[in-house]
Amino acid sequence: MTVEVAPSTSNASHIPVLISQLISAAAPITGTWIDGTFGAGGYTKYLLNAGADKVIGIDRDPSVFDMASDWLSENSDRLQPVQDTFSNLDKTINRADGVVLDIGVSSMQIDQAERGFSFQKDGPLDMRMSGTGGTAADLINSASEEKIADILFHFGEERASRRIAKMVVARRDERPFERTLDLVSVIQKCLPRSKPGQTHPATRSFQALRIAVNSEYNQLVEGLFAAERVLDAGGVLAVVTFHSIEDRIVKRFFQSRSGSKAGSRYAPLVENVQAQFTLQSRKPIRASADEISLNPRSRSAKLRIGWRTSADPTPIDVKTLGVPELPNRINS
Numbered sequence: 001m002t003v004e005v006a007p008s009t010s011n012a013s014h015i016p017v018l019i020s021q022l023i024s025a026a027a028p029i030t031g032t033w034i035d036g037t038f039g040a041g042g043y044t045k046y047l048l049n050a051g052a053d054k055v056i057g058i059d060r061d062p063s064v065f066d067m068a069s070d071w072l073s074e075n076s077d078r079l080q081p082v083q084d085t086f087s088n089l090d091k092t093i094n095r096a097d098g099v100v101l102d103i104g105v106s107s108m109q110i111d112q113a114e115r116g117f118s119f120q121k122d123g124p125l126d127m128r129m130s131g132t133g134g135t136a137a138d139l140i141n142s143a144s145e146e147k148i149a150d151i152l153f154h155f156g157e158e159r160a161s162r163r164i165a166k167m168v169v170a171r172r173d174e175r176p177f178e179r180t181l182d183l184v185s186v187i188q189k190c191l192p193r194s195k196p197g198q199t200h201p202a203t204r205s206f207q208a209l210r211i212a213v214n215s216e217y218n219q220l221v222e223g224l225f226a227a228e229r230v231l232d233a234g235g236v237l238a239v240v241t242f243h244s245i246e247d248r249i250v251k252r253f254f255q256s257r258s259g260s261k262a263g264s265r266y267a268p269l270v271e272n273v274q275a276q277f278t279l280q281s282r283k284p285i286r287a288s289a290d291e292i293s294l295n296p297r298s299r300s301a302k303l304r305i306g307w308r309t310s311a312d313p314t315p316i317d318v319k320t321l322g323v324p325e326l327p328n329r330i331n332s
Contacts, residue, residue, distance in 0.1 A: 017287065017295065018240055022100070022285075029047055032052070032095070032097050032098075033100065034096050034099045034100070036223060037100075038058060038059035039061075039108055040067075040106060053078065054080065057079060058083075059083065061083075061131070087218075090226040090227075095232050096235060097234075099227040100238045103216075105117050105210060109129070116180050118206075119180060119184045121181075125140065125182070127214070134213065140172065147326070149162045150329070152164060152165065154208075155324055163190045164191075168186055188202065221321060228257065231308035238303060240302070245322075247302045247304075250304050258277050258306065274311035275309055276308065284303055285302070285305070286302060
C-alpha cells in the first residue's frame with residue numbers, strides 16, 4: 001500500500017528536510033532502505049512513495065512508533081520498525097540499498113515540552129532520546145565545573161562556557177536544577193540579550209548537553225561505519241546534518257572513504273588505495289529559498305551523499321574525522 005504524503009505549510013516542521021533533493025539525487029529509489037532516524041516517519045514515507053520495496057525504520061525513542069501506529073500497521077508488508085540506535089543498523093539487516101540519517105533532535109521531540117529538549121518551553125531537564133540512562137539534570141547537578149565547561153565548549157562551541165559553568169555550579173549549590181527554563185534563566189544571565197534574528201542564548205548550551213546525554217558524536221561515527229558495512233555496491237548513504245561539527249565529521253568520513261587525502265593535526269595525510277564511496281560533489285546540498293521559507297529548520301541543514309563501491313570496509317583512525325573529545329581531567 002502506498003503511503004499518502006501531501007506536505008503542507010501547516011505541518012512544515014515535520015516535512016523531511018532536503019527530501020526532494022535526496023530523492024532526486026538517489027533516484028531510482030528501489031530495494032531495501034534503512035531510515036536510521038525514523039522520528040515522525042517523514043523520510044520513510046517519501047522513500048516508500050518513491051519506490052522503495054521496503055524500509056526499515058530505526059529509532060531509539062520508543063514513543064515514535066506508538067504515535068505512528070496507524071500507518072505502520074497499514075504498511076506492515078513494506079515497513080519494519082526497529083527500536084534501537086542507528087549505530088547498530090548493520091545488526092538489524094545484513095544488506096541494504098540505501099541508508100538515510102537525519103542527525104540531531106527531531107522537531108517532534110522539541111515540540112514535546114516534557115522531553116526537555118526545548119529551551120523555549122518549560123519541562124523536566126531530561127533530553128534523553130531513548131528515555132533511559134542519565135538525564136541532563138543528572139549531568140548538570142553532578143559534574144564538576146570543569147567538565148560542564150568542557151561539554152559546553154567542545155560539544156556546543158559555546159565561548160562563554162566557563163562563565164556559564166561557574167554560575168551553574170554556584171546556583172546548584174543553593175538548589176538542584178530540575179526544569180529547562182530554570183537552566184535557561186541562568187544561561188541568559190551569563191550572555192548578552194539576543195537581538196531579533198539572532199540565535200537564542202541557550203541554543204549552544206542545550207545542544208551540547210543533549211549531545212553529551214545521548215553520546216551523539218559516537219553514535220554518528222559508529223552509524224557511518226555500520227552503513228558502510230551494510231550497503232551493497234551502488235547503495236546510497238545520505239546524511240543530513242544541522243551544525244558544523246556534525247557536518248565536519250560526515251565530510252571527513254566521505255573524504256577518507258572516497259580515495260581523497262584526509263588528515264588532521266593528530267595524524268598524517270593518508271590516501272586510500274581503494275575507495276569505499278564515490279561522490280558526485282564534495283560540496284553539501286543546501287535547502288532552497290522556497291524550502292527555507294516553508295521550513296526554517298532547513299536553513300542550517302546540509303545533505304551529503306555517497307554511493308558505495310565494491311571495496312571492502314577498512315579500518316580508519318577516528319581522530320582524522322575531527323570528532324570532539326573532552327579533556328581527560330581528574331575528578332571531573
